[in-house]
Amino acid sequence: MKQKLITTLASLGAMLCSASSFAAQTQVIYAGSMLSGAEQTLEKQQTIVIENAMISRIEEGYVSISELGLSDATIIDLKDQFVMPGLIDMHVHVTFERDANVNPHRWLTEYEADYALRSIKYLQRSLDAGFTSVRDLGSSYKVIFPLKRAVERGDISGPRIFAAGDTITPTGGHADLHGYRKDISDVISDGLGVCDGADDCRRAVREVIKSGADVIKITATGGVLSNTAAGVSQQFTDQELVAIVDTAHNLGRSVTAHAHGISGIKAALRAGVDSIEHGSYLDQQSIKLFKKHNAYLVPTLLAGQTVSQEVLSNPHMPVAIANKVRAVVPQVEASFKLALKNNINIAFGTDSGVSRHGNNADEFQWLVKYGMTEKQAIRSATIDAAKLLGQQDKLGQLSVGKQADIISVNGSPLDDISTLKNVQFVMKAGQVYKQL
Numbered sequence: 001m002k003q004k005l006i007t008t009l010a011s012l013g014a015m016l017c018s019a020s021s022f023a024a025q026t027q028v029i030y031a032g033s034m035l036s037g038a039e040q041t042l043e044k045q046q047t048i049v050i051e052n053a054m055i056s057r058i059e060e061g062y063v064s065i066s067e068l069g070l071s072d073a074t075i076i077d078l079k080d081q082f083v084m085p086g087l088i089d090m091h092v093h094v095t096f097e098r099d100a101n102v103n104p105h106r107w108l109t110e111y112e113a114d115y116a117l118r119s120i121k122y123l124q125r126s127l128d129a130g131f132t133s134v135r136d137l138g139s140s141y142k143v144i145f146p147l148k149r150a151v152e153r154g155d156i157s158g159p160r161i162f163a164a165g166d167t168i169t170p171t172g173g174h175a176d177l178h179g180y181r182k183d184i185s186d187v188i189s190d191g192l193g194v195c196d197g198a199d200d201c202r203r204a205v206r207e208v209i210k211s212g213a214d215v216i217k218i219t220a221t222g223g224v225l226s227n228t229a230a231g232v233s234q235q236f237t238d239q240e241l242v243a244i245v246d247t248a249h250n251l252g253r254s255v256t257a258h259a260h261g262i263s264g265i266k267a268a269l270r271a272g273v274d275s276i277e278h279g280s281y282l283d284q285q286s287i288k289l290f291k292k293h294n295a296y297l298v299p300t301l302l303a304g305q306t307v308s309q310e311v312l313s314n315p316h317m318p319v320a321i322a323n324k325v326r327a328v329v330p331q332v333e334a335s336f337k338l339a340l341k342n343n344i345n346i347a348f349g350t351d352s353g354v355s356r357h358g359n360n361a362d363e364f365q366w367l368v369k370y371g372m373t374e375k376q377a378i379r380s381a382t383i384d385a386a387k388l389l390g391q392q393d394k395l396g397q398l399s400v401g402k403q404a405d406i407i408s409v410n411g412s413p414l415d416d417i418s419t420l421k422n423v424q425f426v427m428k429a430g431q432v433y434k435q436l
């Protein structure tokens with residue numbers, strides 16, 4: 001037994017070594033079909049050359065290594081595959097996953113390391129599902145930034161992480177801690193990100209950035225999954241919102257606002273946020289504000305569907321939460337359709353953690369069901385997501401000079417979006433993580 005374990009560890013070590021040296025080598029992918037460039041035009045029989053984690057050349061036809069003028073390269077045969085850019089999920093919570101069967105008070109007994117260790121499998125599943133980049137919108141800074149660094153070092157496998165760290169919320173707001181005695185919550189929550197008044201909110205934004213935030217996440221309105229009957233209307237004042245956006249932008253961070261109720265959506269857009277998460281109640285006026293500020297909507301349709309199912313099956317869901325699910329989720333379809341009809345920028349986001357990590361691609365079927373073309377849905381998770389991330393120079397498309405984040409599926413997702421649920425090949429920054 002012991003001998004077997006040692007052999008397994010030795011072969012694992014060899015695999016890891018070969019994976020890293022593999023990435024340094026020149027690789028050549030033969031792609032049967034491919035979504036190419038910023039316009040994502042469908043090309044057949046393409047040769048993609050990958051050097052130093054980047055796409056260095058793309059040639060028509062299947063070009064041999066000698067014809068490419070290379071002395072040595074690893075060939076990856078995807079001639080029977082549909083090859084496309086790695087997917088980007090703009091709204092996940094890497095450090096948790098809802099599970100109605102788990103003791104809801106488990107978190108009172110656990111340390112940050114418990115969260116981090118559980119997150120390793122969530123990250124692995126997300127990468128296996130073809131998501132090569134994720135934006136984490138609300139996880140403790142003590143867990144998410146160490147995880148991000150572990151992925152960057154290659155200690156664990158996962159998508160590239162862009163993270164908000166702790167959410168900026170008013171006292172008693174959606175991202176504050178609810179449902180416990182005040183003296184208990186005071187001990188458990190360090191209150192990073194909680195602020196009241198314009199000056200205090202400037203301080204909170206600065207503190208969250210100091211803790212490592214790549215992006216600022218705020219709760220502009222109440223939320224569905226907080227155990228409080230506070231509704232889903234505006235929670236920050238206009239002055240607080242302006243102070244938050246102004247401070248974040250001055251420090252080079254974009255701001256995304258969790259917002260359901262229309263008053264909070266409009267107030268956040270007027271204050272200049274870069275995107276709205278959920279956007280459950282949109283109206284014509286808010287559409288104008290989206291356009292005026294060139295803001296994005298991240299609709300998270302999967303989250304609504306997931307919690308609606310949970311209301312039916314989980315008798316222990318707190319009444320305050322169940323009532324909000326019943327009120328908010330039926331609004332989502334009409335709001336999404338209004339945004340789509342008016343050509344609002346839409347970026348793909350799932351709120352995974354509410355749903356299972358690794359099922360992120362389920363969002364595509366809702367986007368298409370509610371009116372997006374397959375091509376629009378793919379754009380929302382590639383080029384458009386990269387733009388909202390401010391990473392369009394590096395991510396979101398297969399072009400020379402971009403990061404080699406490349407996935408493949410069997411069959412064309414342009415004909416059947418559900419093919420994206422079965423990703424066959426995953427490369428991130430030139431390193432192969434999955435090849436079926």
Ligand SMILES: [Zn+2]
Pocket residue numbers: 091092093137138351
């Ligand atoms: Zn969320």
